[in-house]
Amino acid sequence: SQQGEEDPQALSIQEGENATMNCSYKTSINNLQWYRQNSGRGLVHLILIRSNEREKHSGRLRVTLDTSKKSSSLLITASRAADTASYFCATDDSGYSTLTFGKGTMLLVSP
């Protein structure tokens, strides 16, 4: 199955700045999801965007999806130190009932 690939691998910013993470994938999808993982913990679902959607918002999060380029971006606005975590995109292969996770972007937000 395919795997999403995030970039950058690591991102370091100051509180109040915006953070943008990108994800690319290889084959057609039904939906794409973003998850957050705090160090040593389980993953927490952030947002799901379906293949027929182009943009979705949830609080300080904005996700875009470009199926023609097979890419997605996650924007976190006005970042906080508590946003420090790893962020993973996950895709479902059409016809499969499982998710494949990318390698993740490690975000560090300094006070």
Added chain:
Amino acid sequence: DAMVIQNPRYQVTQFGKPVTLSCSQTLNHNVMYWYQQKSSQAPKLLFHYYDKDFNNEADTPDNFQSRRPNTSFCFLDIRSPGLGDAAMYLCATSRGGLGTSVMDTQYFGPGTRLTVL
């Protein structure tokens, strides 16, 4: 609160000594998953149950097995742990549903960190 619970949070075992990790859920979800996650890597799916139907990933070693005695519980058995099996093991659930081919949200437990001595 409905949730996914994993026990223990930390497990230490000896090389070759069988170990069982447990997961329970109060979400009444149809699907349960086990992932292995090594340091700074993506979670890797080992297998999943859709209700009672077991689905093994092609590259999951035979050393790993799973049991789901009822809707709420799922176990990961590692028959002969090796040093390379040291990792975080994550359990997750999703609602699933008849005729559903579109993946919905997965809900993760806090994970069990396995150390092999």
